[in-house]
Structure formats: C-alpha cells, structure tokens
Amino acid sequence: MHITGMKLDKADMKRKVILRAALKIFGEKGYHYATLSQIAKEAGVSRGLIHFYFENKLDLIISLMLIFLEKLNSTHQQVLTREKDPVKKIHLYFKVISDIILNDDDSLCWGNILKEGLPKVQMLKSEKLREKYERIVGENKKLVTAITDIIKQAQTKGVFDNSIPPQIISFMFGGASQLLYYGLFLQRTRSNIVTSDESINESYIKKAMESLINKFIVQ
Amino acid sequence: MHITGMKLDKADMKRKVILRAALKIFGEKGYHYATLSQIAKEAGVSRGLIHFYFENKLDLIISLMLIFLEKLNSTHQQVLTREKDPVKKIHLYFKVISDIILNDDDSLCWGNILKEGLPKVQMLKSEKLREKYERIVGENKKLVTAITDIIKQAQTKGVFDNSIPPQIISFMFGGASQLLYYGLFLQRTRSNIVTSDESINESYIKKAMESLINKFIVQ
Amino acid sequence: MHITGMKLDKADMKRKVILRAALKIFGEKGYHYATLSQIAKEAGVSRGLIHFYFENKLDLIISLMLIFLEKLNSTHQQVLTREKDPVKKIHLYFKVISDIILNDDDSLCWGNILKEGLPKVQMLKSEKLREKYERIVGENKKLVTAITDIIKQAQTKGVFDNSIPPQIISFMFGGASQLLYYGLFLQRTRSNIVTSDESINESYIKKAMESLINKFIVQ
Amino acid sequence: MHITGMKLDKADMKRKVILRAALKIFGEKGYHYATLSQIAKEAGVSRGLIHFYFENKLDLIISLMLIFLEKLNSTHQQVLTREKDPVKKIHLYFKVISDIILNDDDSLCWGNILKEGLPKVQMLKSEKLREKYERIVGENKKLVTAITDIIKQAQTKGVFDNSIPPQIISFMFGGASQLLYYGLFLQRTRSNIVTSDESINESYIKKAMESLINKFIVQ
DNA sequence: CATGAATGAGAGTTCATTCAT
DNA sequence: AATGAATGAACTCTCATTCAT
Known part of the structure; x- marks a missing residue:
C-alpha cells in the first residue's frame, strides 16, 4: 500500500518520504523507542524538517493511522457496495484488510x-x-460500524448466528485477525518468545479467517 | 487476583504494595507514560524504595508479568488435569483466563x-x-503450548475441526478473547473512540467465547 | 595554551567554549564534584548543548586530556628534533612542559x-x-617513551648516570615536576594544608628542574 | 602496616575491620567509585554500622589518612632522633616511608x-x-616540616646543595617517590596505560631514591 | 524549504544517610 | 551494638521541540 496515491508536488513528496520512514521506524522499534532523529535519518532529511510538515511526534503516528484508516474505508466502500450477499460481504471485508496488510x-x-x-x-x-x-x-x-452493520444484516436475513450481538462478533473476528497478523509480524521481524514449530503464514491466515466466518453461517 | 497469596512478612508487603501500584499506573497510563514518581506516590513510598525492591522500571512490569503468567499456568494445571474431555478442556482453559482477568x-x-x-x-x-x-x-x-496441545488432542480424537493447524486456532481464540477484554477495559477506564451503542459486558464475553469454541466442534 | 589553535567555525567555537569551561570547573572542583550544570553555566550554554557536542561527562575530560597530550607531543616533536645533544634534549623536554603548564x-x-x-x-x-x-x-x-628514549641515548653516550634504568629516572623527573606544579596550583587556588612559609614559585620550579637534571650528568 | 597496633576491645575490632575494608575498596576503586555498600560487604557488616562508627563517608578516608600520617610521623620521630648525620637522616626519612608503603x-x-x-x-x-x-x-x-628541616640542616652544614630552597627539594624528593610508588601500584593492580617494557620494582625504587638523594650531597 | 544548533523539562537511577526495631 | 528498610537530594542523560540563519 502506498502512503498516498494522489498527485504529488515536491512538498507532498517530502511528506510522503517522512511518513514512510516513520512507518518503518515506528514499526520496527515501537513508538516510544523510535526517535525523530532515527526517522529523519531514515528519511534522509533533517530533524527540523519533520516539524515543518508535522506538528509533533504524535502527529506522525496519527497521520499514518489516518492514511491507513481512510485507505481501508474507501476500499471497503468501493468493494462492498458491489456485493449484495451479506455473508460474502463479511468475507470481502476481511479480505480487503488482508490484502492491504499482507x-x-x-x-x-x-x-x-x-x-x-x-x-x-x-x-x-x-x-x-x-x-x-x-x-x-x-x-x-x-470501520467498526461497517462490519457490525453487515453482520447485523446477515443476522436479520437469518443466515448468520444471531445468538451473539453483532459487535461482539466483529470484535472476535477483529481480534482473531489482529493476533494472526501480529504473530506473522513478530515471526518476520524479531527472534521471538511466541515462536513455535508450525509457523504462521499468509495463506493459512486467509484460509483460517474464511473458515472462522463460515462457522457463523446458519443453514 | 491477588499479587501474591503467600504468607507475607513486612518486606514482602511493601513489595506487594509497590507491585499493585505499578499494576494500576501501568494499566491506566501505559508503561511509558507511567513514571516511577507516580507509582511511588500511588504506593505511598519514596522513589528510592522502588529501586530497593526492583532492579529498575523494566523489572517492575516484568515481575508483574511473571506473577500473572505463573498464576495462570498453575491454575490451568490444577484445573485441566481433572478434566479428560478435550473439548471441555478448551472451554476450561479460557474460563480460567476469564475468571482471572474479570x-x-x-x-x-x-x-x-x-x-x-x-x-x-x-x-x-x-x-x-x-x-x-x-x-x-x-x-x-x-501457556501457548497448553492450549495448542489440547486442540491437537481434540483434533486427533476427531471432535474438533482439523482443517486448520492447532496453533492458528489457538491464535484465533486468543486474539478474540484479547480484543474483547481490551474493549471492556477501554469501556471502563477511558472515554473511548471504540465505544458503540451496544456495550461489551462480561457475560456476553464469556458466552461469546463459548459459542466460538463450540463452532469448531465436529459432530 | 589555547584549547585549539585551528581555524574555528562557529560550531567549533562553542565546543571550545564548553571545553574551556570544563577545564576550569574540573580543575577547581575535581571531576566528581564538578557538575554538568556548573560547566554549562560557566560556558553560558544549556545543559543539553554539552551533550550535543560531547558523548557524556567522561568524554569532556577525555577530550581535554587528548588536546593536552597532543599539544604536548607535537610541541615536543617540533622542538626536540632540532636539538642533537641528548642532555639538552632532556632539559628541553621539561622546559616544553613548563612553558605549557605555567x-x-x-x-x-x-x-x-x-x-x-x-x-x-x-x-x-x-x-x-x-x-x-x-x-x-x-x-x-x-610522551613517556620520548623522555625514556632520550635518557637512554644520554646514558649510552656516557653523559648521563646509567646506574638507574631510564624509565625509573623518567618517573623521578616526572614525579618531581608534577608535585611542584601541583603545589603551585594549590597555592594559587585553595587555602591549603600544604602551604608553608617559603612559597613555591615558577622560577624556582624551572630552576629546580634544571638542577635536578644536571645532577644526573656524568663528567 | 596494621591499621592500629593498640590494644583492642570488641568495638575497636569492628572499627578496624571497617577501616581495613575501606582501605582496600578505596584503593581499588577510588573514593568516588567506592560505595559504602561495597565496603560494608567487604567488612562483613551492615551499611548502618559504618555510620555508627564513622560520621560519614568522608570520615572514613580522613580516618585512614590520620592513621597513616600518625604512624609515619611517630616512626619518623623514633628513628630520626637516633641519627645525627643530616644526610643519613634524609635517607632514613624516605626509607621509613618505603618500608611502610611497600x-x-x-x-x-x-x-x-x-x-x-x-x-x-x-x-x-x-x-x-x-x-x-x-x-x-x-x-x-x-611530615613536610620534618624533611624540610633536615634538608635545611644539611644545607647549613654545607653538605647538601643549597642553591635550591629546602622546600623545593623536599617536593622533588616527595614527588619522585610518589610517582614511583604509584607506578608500582598501577602495575600490580590494573592493566595499565602507563606500562612499559622495564617494569618498576621495589628494589629499583629504593635504590633510585638513594641515588637521587646522594646527588644533592656536596663534597 | 531546509538545516542543525540550541533549549530545557523531565526521566530513571544512585547512594549517602537516617532511624525504627 | 547491629540491622536494613526507607528516604530524598542530586546526578547524568535523552529527546521532542524551537528558531535563527
């Protein structure tokens, strides 16, 4: 996923370079252990320039979040409106996330x-x-409402387990995918304490999420 | 859950007081925004005393983790050995976690x-x-091995979905419960961005986890 | 002696200002009783700037030592190569030190x-x-080798007492001059416990060192 | 040299034990890097007890100095009064120091x-x-007056170089012996930056100091 | 736009010292 | 006489942020 897909003038380019550096350093070291000096170095700019484009350190991670969330929601909107079947919509919702994250x-x-x-x-x-x-x-x-609403639809239509509130279901799905991606991340980046014999991999994750969703289908 | 259930002499009492304060402050503010001054104040002791009982700030959170993990594992061991049915074991595993966390x-x-x-x-x-x-x-x-092994057992016995590797399933279960508890935590402590109309509550969480597990049962 | 005799841009100027302040404060109070705050105040800069130019407190005194030793050795090299007579070289060696220290x-x-x-x-x-x-x-x-080698030369030429190893002689000369300069330093800076009626002064010191060296000449 | 040679009751014993530990730790690490905890540990007593016998950390080193200086002066007094020849007295003065330090x-x-x-x-x-x-x-x-006075005597008697003030001579002698002992100390304790091929040893030091003194004799 | 020197608040940590027991 | 838990002042050092150039 590109940090921005818009037309870029030179200034936006610099912004983008800084954001990509921030993404990498934040991801590698975590917000607090990442320093602006490291980000500036990774971006190949001076520390001062970061503050020209961004209010402060917080603004950096906030901006990254915003980019990610907006990308996610806009993709969801594009994809989900084309699909009418609510169960297929649920699958699509998480497929979009997978595609972006992986x-x-x-x-x-x-x-x-x-x-x-x-x-x-x-x-x-x-x-x-x-x-x-x-x-x-x-x-x-x-983002949360989108999935909750789809689940609600599916439940109303009688095709999805309606013994559990839709928000709870969305948290379960969300939590499951989050930890799977995090496990994959740890496996790739750090020699880790969570490691195990059978390693997590992308295709397993996708398949697992599909299975998980299918289990809530009511015939 | 008490930080320690052993007999306590006076020195251990102070250790406990500091750990409980650390648990609260770390929980409320997060590790990095928590300062030793705040923890000392909450515990009603001087900053220096913290370093008398603990190596450094990291030691505090590490010690808390250890207490939690040891409590969890020892409870699991007690409870799980009494149950033979693997599916019931899986339910018990997450029930123990629920009981401690909630x-x-x-x-x-x-x-x-x-x-x-x-x-x-x-x-x-x-x-x-x-x-x-x-x-x-x-x-x-x-902790990880325990649940993975039980799932493997259940799969071998043919009573649990074996199309997904046991570790992936344990990650899904773990992630789901994690996010549910986190949602509950946010709801209780902070005016939050994740809030929604239907709030998460304890009984929903327990019921949801049970449903989730049951869906993997093969008749 | 100037801390640096090179051409200075503005950044080097600040470095020099800090070093000179450090020299004064370290000299007055001793390394451990000197604080970075005092040095910063003396230099008219903020505490943080010291860490911009220097790794840490140790780096300050290390850098000062390096400046002094390099100055000493380079001056020795310039001066000593012009003199062929080993005894005169010995005199020169200590004269250079005197000139810099006094x-x-x-x-x-x-x-x-x-x-x-x-x-x-x-x-x-x-x-x-x-x-x-x-x-x-x-x-x-x-620095140590230089004087030891000259003494060795003088001994080999038969013009200097060779009943004592050259390194021992260099230690004696070095120790003698060290304590004389230290006495002068104490006299000038602190109301002192070593003071006496007859005060040490510069010309006495130089003369004394010359006499001392001459006593090792063999006719 | 024993820290005290007096009759010792139990309290004095503990004092002595602490002082000996302090001597070792101060000597090894230097005053500032030595901590009272280390000294207490070395002495096999609690930190609190040090403050029962001594005012504070400074008192420890001060007390050690006092013991050393009193020992030195009393030995000097005993030995020097028995010798009438001023030059021999000078030799004796430094021999006493050597004997105690080595x-x-x-x-x-x-x-x-x-x-x-x-x-x-x-x-x-x-x-x-x-x-x-x-x-x-x-x-x-x-201590300083003693040697200065003997030198003065020797000068007055016309047997010692009188072109240099007696205090300056005493500083030269003192400085020379100090650096020699320090060199020996470094050689024995730390892998050092002052090391050289020919190592300093005790007999060299004694002989060197004797030679040095003899060079000031006027025939 | 861009730099990097300069700032300073605030953090964790050390350790001599005190004092109840 | 002896302990060691408890204190708190003071330190070094980090780093986001500012600003003159």
Missing part, C-alpha cells in the same frame, strides 16, 4: 501503528490536531 | 501488562534479570 | 585534568569513545 | 588514600570532624 513487508507495520496509535488518539490536546482527531474517530467508527 | 476492576489491567510487557522481554540484558527472562519465556511457552 | 592561571588546571583523567581512560566502554581511548593511550605512550 | 600489597593503597584524601580535607565542615581536620593538618605539616 501487501509487502513494511505493510505488516500497519498493524502495529494502529495498535500503538489508537490509545494515543485521546491524548490529542493541540487545537491544530483537533481536526485530525475528529477524522480518526470518525474513520474508526466507520 | 475478577476485579484492577484485574483488567493484567491484559495490558501482558500486551505491553511481552515485546519488552527481549530487551532484558541485565544479568540479574536474566533469570526472570528465562522464567517468562518458559511460562509463556507453557 | 602559561596562564587556567593552565595549571591541566595538571589536574591529567592526574584525574588518566585512571578514567580504562573505563571507556562506549564504542564511540573507543577511538579517543586508542589515541590517548597512544599519546601517553609517546 | 610492606604488603594492600599497603600500596595508602599512597592512593593520601593522594585522594588530601584535597578533601578542606571540605570538612562538620563540627564533629573539626578535630580530625586539625590533627590531619598538623600531622601533614609535621
């Missing part, structure tokens, strides 16, 4: 960005970042 | 401790913390 | 820097300071 | 104690240590 190695970082970034959203005090805050909250709500 | 309000912090602490385990360099490192890795492996 | 009031601090700094050299662990470590060891060896 | 391995630490301790004497503020302060200053003055 795209390339760096992309696995996106999961971490979200995991680390979300709890930080409420720290946004600066007036200037208020707008981004609103957008993130909105996008996140959109 | 015990009291502070207990919800445990999930966060683990989430934040595990990636830090590999940072342990100090010779003095090496031993704790080994124990954590061991306990974690034990 | 140059101005602050210069007396150099003796202290060396006295305190040398035992700290072996503490250098940081990879970044490794290079400085090598250079210091090299310069120090050069 | 006595055993730990004894080499005494030199360091003095080197580190003397600049600290003037820090003595506490009323309780005032008396020790006066005694140290007195003993130190006695």
Whole structure:
C-alpha cells in the first residue's frame, strides 16, 4: 500500500518520504523507542524538517493511522457496495484488510501503528490536531460500524448466528485477525518468545479467517 | 487476583504494595507514560524504595508479568488435569483466563501488562534479570503450548475441526478473547473512540467465547 | 595554551567554549564534584548543548586530556628534533612542559585534568569513545617513551648516570615536576594544608628542574 | 602496616575491620567509585554500622589518612632522633616511608588514600570532624616540616646543595617517590596505560631514591 | 524549504544517610 | 551494638521541540 496515491508536488513528496520512514521506524522499534532523529535519518532529511510538515511526534503516528484508516474505508466502500450477499460481504471485508496488510513487508507495520496509535488518539490536546482527531474517530467508527452493520444484516436475513450481538462478533473476528497478523509480524521481524514449530503464514491466515466466518453461517 | 497469596512478612508487603501500584499506573497510563514518581506516590513510598525492591522500571512490569503468567499456568494445571474431555478442556482453559482477568476492576489491567510487557522481554540484558527472562519465556511457552496441545488432542480424537493447524486456532481464540477484554477495559477506564451503542459486558464475553469454541466442534 | 589553535567555525567555537569551561570547573572542583550544570553555566550554554557536542561527562575530560597530550607531543616533536645533544634534549623536554603548564592561571588546571583523567581512560566502554581511548593511550605512550628514549641515548653516550634504568629516572623527573606544579596550583587556588612559609614559585620550579637534571650528568 | 597496633576491645575490632575494608575498596576503586555498600560487604557488616562508627563517608578516608600520617610521623620521630648525620637522616626519612608503603600489597593503597584524601580535607565542615581536620593538618605539616628541616640542616652544614630552597627539594624528593610508588601500584593492580617494557620494582625504587638523594650531597 | 544548533523539562537511577526495631 | 528498610537530594542523560540563519 502506498502512503498516498494522489498527485504529488515536491512538498507532498517530502511528506510522503517522512511518513514512510516513520512507518518503518515506528514499526520496527515501537513508538516510544523510535526517535525523530532515527526517522529523519531514515528519511534522509533533517530533524527540523519533520516539524515543518508535522506538528509533533504524535502527529506522525496519527497521520499514518489516518492514511491507513481512510485507505481501508474507501476500499471497503468501493468493494462492498458491489456485493449484495451479506455473508460474502463479511468475507470481502476481511479480505480487503488482508490484502492491504499482507501487501509487502513494511505493510505488516500497519498493524502495529494502529495498535500503538489508537490509545494515543485521546491524548490529542493541540487545537491544530483537533481536526485530525475528529477524522480518526470518525474513520474508526466507520470501520467498526461497517462490519457490525453487515453482520447485523446477515443476522436479520437469518443466515448468520444471531445468538451473539453483532459487535461482539466483529470484535472476535477483529481480534482473531489482529493476533494472526501480529504473530506473522513478530515471526518476520524479531527472534521471538511466541515462536513455535508450525509457523504462521499468509495463506493459512486467509484460509483460517474464511473458515472462522463460515462457522457463523446458519443453514 | 491477588499479587501474591503467600504468607507475607513486612518486606514482602511493601513489595506487594509497590507491585499493585505499578499494576494500576501501568494499566491506566501505559508503561511509558507511567513514571516511577507516580507509582511511588500511588504506593505511598519514596522513589528510592522502588529501586530497593526492583532492579529498575523494566523489572517492575516484568515481575508483574511473571506473577500473572505463573498464576495462570498453575491454575490451568490444577484445573485441566481433572478434566479428560478435550473439548471441555478448551472451554476450561479460557474460563480460567476469564475468571482471572474479570475478577476485579484492577484485574483488567493484567491484559495490558501482558500486551505491553511481552515485546519488552527481549530487551532484558541485565544479568540479574536474566533469570526472570528465562522464567517468562518458559511460562509463556507453557501457556501457548497448553492450549495448542489440547486442540491437537481434540483434533486427533476427531471432535474438533482439523482443517486448520492447532496453533492458528489457538491464535484465533486468543486474539478474540484479547480484543474483547481490551474493549471492556477501554469501556471502563477511558472515554473511548471504540465505544458503540451496544456495550461489551462480561457475560456476553464469556458466552461469546463459548459459542466460538463450540463452532469448531465436529459432530 | 589555547584549547585549539585551528581555524574555528562557529560550531567549533562553542565546543571550545564548553571545553574551556570544563577545564576550569574540573580543575577547581575535581571531576566528581564538578557538575554538568556548573560547566554549562560557566560556558553560558544549556545543559543539553554539552551533550550535543560531547558523548557524556567522561568524554569532556577525555577530550581535554587528548588536546593536552597532543599539544604536548607535537610541541615536543617540533622542538626536540632540532636539538642533537641528548642532555639538552632532556632539559628541553621539561622546559616544553613548563612553558605549557605555567602559561596562564587556567593552565595549571591541566595538571589536574591529567592526574584525574588518566585512571578514567580504562573505563571507556562506549564504542564511540573507543577511538579517543586508542589515541590517548597512544599519546601517553609517546610522551613517556620520548623522555625514556632520550635518557637512554644520554646514558649510552656516557653523559648521563646509567646506574638507574631510564624509565625509573623518567618517573623521578616526572614525579618531581608534577608535585611542584601541583603545589603551585594549590597555592594559587585553595587555602591549603600544604602551604608553608617559603612559597613555591615558577622560577624556582624551572630552576629546580634544571638542577635536578644536571645532577644526573656524568663528567 | 596494621591499621592500629593498640590494644583492642570488641568495638575497636569492628572499627578496624571497617577501616581495613575501606582501605582496600578505596584503593581499588577510588573514593568516588567506592560505595559504602561495597565496603560494608567487604567488612562483613551492615551499611548502618559504618555510620555508627564513622560520621560519614568522608570520615572514613580522613580516618585512614590520620592513621597513616600518625604512624609515619611517630616512626619518623623514633628513628630520626637516633641519627645525627643530616644526610643519613634524609635517607632514613624516605626509607621509613618505603618500608611502610611497600610492606604488603594492600599497603600500596595508602599512597592512593593520601593522594585522594588530601584535597578533601578542606571540605570538612562538620563540627564533629573539626578535630580530625586539625590533627590531619598538623600531622601533614609535621611530615613536610620534618624533611624540610633536615634538608635545611644539611644545607647549613654545607653538605647538601643549597642553591635550591629546602622546600623545593623536599617536593622533588616527595614527588619522585610518589610517582614511583604509584607506578608500582598501577602495575600490580590494573592493566595499565602507563606500562612499559622495564617494569618498576621495589628494589629499583629504593635504590633510585638513594641515588637521587646522594646527588644533592656536596663534597 | 531546509538545516542543525540550541533549549530545557523531565526521566530513571544512585547512594549517602537516617532511624525504627 | 547491629540491622536494613526507607528516604530524598542530586546526578547524568535523552529527546521532542524551537528558531535563527
């Protein structure tokens, strides 16, 4: 996934370079162990320039989250409107996420960005970042609502287990996929304490998520 | 869950007081935003005393993890050996976790401790913390292996879906429960961006996990 | 002696200002009683800037030592190659040291820097300071070897007492001059316990060192 | 040299044990890098007990200095009064020092104690240590005066070089012996940057000091 | 646009010292 | 006489952030 797919003037290019560097460093070291110096070095720019394009360190991860969430939601919107069957929609919803997250190695970082970034959203005090805050909250709500609504539809149609509230189901699906991607990330990046004999891999994850969803289908 | 259930002399009491304060502050603010000053204040002791009982800040979260993991594994061992049916064992495994995590309000912090602490385990360099490192890795492996093995048993017996590798299933179950508890935690502590109309609650979570597991049963 | 006699751009100027402040504070209070705050205040800069130019506190005294030793050795090299008579060389060797140490009031601090700094050299662990470590060891060896070699020459030529190993002689000469300069330093800076009626002064010191050396001449 | 040769009750024994531990640790690590914990451990007592017998950390090194200086002066007094020839007296003066300092391995630490301790004497503020302060200053003055006076005598008698003030000569002799003992200390304790091919040893040092003194004799 | 020197608040940590037992 | 838990002042060092150039 590209950080931006829009037309880029030179300034936007620099912004993009910094964001990609931030994605990598945040992903590798985690938000707090990542320093702006490292990001600047990775991006090949000076520390000062980061603050020209971004309010502060928080703004960097917030901006990354926003890019990811907007990309996700817009893709969802495009894809999901073309499909009418609610169960197929559920499959599509997670397939879109898979496709984006498993795209390339760096992309696995996106999961971490979200995991680390979300709890930080409420720290946004600066007036200037208020707008981004609103957008993130909105996008996140959109993402959660989307899947919850589809599940609700499927339940209403009688084709999906309706003994569990749709939001709970969406949390289960979300949690399952999150940990699978995180396991894959750890396996790829760090010699890890979670390792095991049978390693997790992409095709297993996709297949597993499909199986999981299918189990909620009611014949 | 109590931080220690052993007989306590006065020195152990203070250790416990500090650990409980650390659990709360780490849980509320996250490891990096928590300061030793805050923990000392919460515990009602001086900053220096923390370093009398603990090597450093990392030692605090590491010690908390160890307590949690050891409690979890020892309870699992007690409970699981009494049950022979593998499917019931799987249910028991997650019930034990539920019971411990949902015990009291502070207990919800445990999930966060683990989430934040595990990636830090590999940072342990100090010779003095090496031993704790080994124990954590061991306990974690034990925890993961336990559920994976039970699932494998159930699959071998032909009573559990064997189209998915047992480790992948354990990751799905683990991820699902993790996110549910985290959602509950956020709901209780912070005015949150993940909130929604239908709130998550304890009984829903337990019921949901049971349903989830049952869906993998093969008749 | 100036801390650097090279052409200075603005950045080097600040480095020099900090080093001069460090020289003064270290000299006055000793390494351990000197704080970075005091040095920063003396230099008129912030505490942080010291760490911009120097790795850490140790790097400050190490850098000072290096400047002093390099200055000493380079001056020795210039001066000593022009003189062929070994006895005159010995005189010159100590005259160079005198000239540098007695140059101005602050210069007396150099003796202290060396006295305190040398035992700290072996503490250098940081990879970044490794290079400085090598250079210091090299310069120090050069300094000691230089005088030992000249004495050896003089002994071989039969003009200098050869009943004592050259290194022992160089230690005696070195020790004698060290204590004389240290006495002068104490006299000038601190109300002292070593003071006496007859005070030490510069001309006495130079004359004394010359006499001392001459006593080892064999006619 | 024993820290005290007096009759010892049990309390004095503990004091002695602590002082000997302090001597070793101060000698090995230097005053600032030595911690009271290490000294307590070496002495086999608790940290608290050190403060029962000694005012504070400074008191420890001060007490060691006092023991050393008193021992030195009393031995000097005994030995020097028996000798009438001033030149022989000068030899005796340094022989006494040699005998005490080279006595055993730990004894080499005494030199360091003095080197580190003397600049600290003037820090003595506490009323309780005032008396020790006066005694140290007195003993130190006695030590310096003793040799200066003997040299003066020798000069007056016309048997010793009188072109240099006696105090300067005493500084030269003192400095020379100090550096020789320090070189020996470094050689024995630390892998050092001052090392050289020909190692310093005790008999060389004694012989060298004798030669040095003899060179000032006027026939 | 871009730099990097400069700032300073705040963190973790050490350790001499005190004091109840 | 002896302990060691408890304190807190003071230190070094990090690093996001600012700003003159």
